[in-house]
Amino acid sequence: MNANLKVNRENFNELIVPVYAPAEFILTRGEGSRIWDQNEKEYIDFAGGIAVNALGHCHPVALNALMEQAKKLWHLGNGYTNEPVLALAEQLINHTFADKAFFCSSGAEANEAALKLARKIGSLSDNPNKNEIISFESSFHGRTLFTVSAGGQPKYSKDFAPLPAGIRHIPFNDLEAAKAAINANTCAVIVEPIQGEGGVIPADPEFLKVLRQCCDEVGAVLIFDEVQTGVGRTGALYAYMNTDVTPDILTTAKALGGGYPIGAMLTTNRYANQFSVGDHGTTYGGNPLACAVANAVFSFINQPEVLSGVEERHQYFVQRLAEINQKYPIFKEFRGEGLLLGCVLKDEFKGQAKKIVNLAGDEGLLALVAGADVVRFTPSLVIPFADIDAGLLRFEHALAKFQ
Incomplete structure (x- = not known):
């Protein structure tokens, strides 16, 4: 393809491996929470790059940092260290439970590192069978073979058997199932404080306490997958801070780079030091x-003002959505x-979340699904309240067409 030719949506079907089905328009530039396509049609962005663009598009804080560093040093490889990685590690450690950080390029990679570390911890225990990983139905932890196997959505893993063994899925928020499943052979329990892809389903506080208690009793590590909930998304820096439960390992990505690919696994010295040089690595990490x-x-x-602003926006969204739902009871x-919101369809509209998202796109609003029955924002x-109003007006127009 000639670089001077204007690309179009048909080029996607010709050139890209067909694992995505993107919208029919091509987005070209963004500023804040507004974004434009090739035809200069404007959209309000409630999708945020799937919870990635935490400061919107081209925010000066991220842009200035990128431009300043781009003039200095781009990449080294893990045979050397650098100043930015040490500064970021210090920030993460100073503001969480962790003592050590491992950096990578995505949430899946962060979860891969966490699960490998858990298996290593189990292998160093006195129990040769301590290798079972407990996960939950409807969970999502990434697309590598290991992480897609840990995820509790068979639609993402069924075509790639044989899958890694030793992973067991139990019902989410089921205290008795958790107590029955976690045993001496469990090396790790991996859980999302809020299941994002699975339908925006918060974990019950008591459920998380039971997981913590059971892990302590059998010597298993508790992993919180905060890829989607981390870095302010819920109104706390990390969602575990809204609970009385502290994990042993935490994974973070998405919003961490505000759009630049980065992920991290955070843990304590007790567990970090069970990895040795050469046990794990990644070219772009750090x-x-x-x-x-x-x-x-x-x-x-x-x-504080940014994190409290997330909660203010949450309340505003919920109030306005309730008003819209009075008019269009869908x-x-x-x-x-915080700003991880799920709009759950009534039973008579089950399976039609994607249709609503497509209609919203027609009206100039970018939104997401979380399964077939939930529209996700x-x-x-830091989305301006004026943009929330504009976006919800477009959402209302989409719902009018849908109904």
Whole structure:
């Protein structure tokens, strides 16, 4: 293809491996929570790159950090260290339970590292059978073979058998099932504080306490997958801070780089030191360019006024959605925390979340699904209230067409 020719949507079908089905329009530029396509049609962005664009598009904090670091040093490889990675590690450690950080490029990679570390911990125990991983139905932990197997959605893993063994899925928020499943052979329990892809389903506080208690009793590590809930998304820096439960390992990505690919696994010295040199690694992990951007984004979000602003926006969204639902009674509930919001369809509209999202796109609103029955919003954490109003008006127009 000639670089001077204008690309179009048909080029996607010709050139890209068909694992995605993107919208018919091609987006070309964005500013804040507004974005434009090739035809200069404007959209309000409630999707946020799937909870990634925590400061919206081209925010000066991220942009300035990127440009400044781009003039210095881009990449080294893990035979060397650099200043931005050490600064970011210090930030994450100072503001969480962790003592050590491992950096990578995505949430799946962060979960891969966490699960490998859990298996290593089990192998170093006195029990040769301590290798079972407990996960939950409807969970999502990534697309590598290991993480898609840990996820509790067979539609993502069924075509790739044989899958890694020793992973067991039990019902989410089921205390008795958890107590029965976690045993001496369990090396890890991996859980999302809010199941994102599975339908924006919050974990019950008591359920998380039971997981913590059971893991302590049998010597298993508790892993919180905070890829989607982390870095301010729920109104706390990390969602575990809204609970009385502290994990042993936490994974974070998505919003961490504000759009620049980066992920991290955080843990304590007790567990980190069971990895040895050469046990794990990744080429781009700790890349100075990614870490410089993440440093700036994390610092900006980790301010009381930004985090409290997330909760203010949550209340505003829920109030306005309830008003819209009075007019177009399509949803049976709105759930989630902070700016991870799920609009759950009534039973008579089950399976039609994608249709609503497509209609919203026609009206100039970017939104997401979380399964077939939930419309999901994960906008910028600093989205202006005027953009919330504009986006919800477009959403209302889409619902009018849907009904």
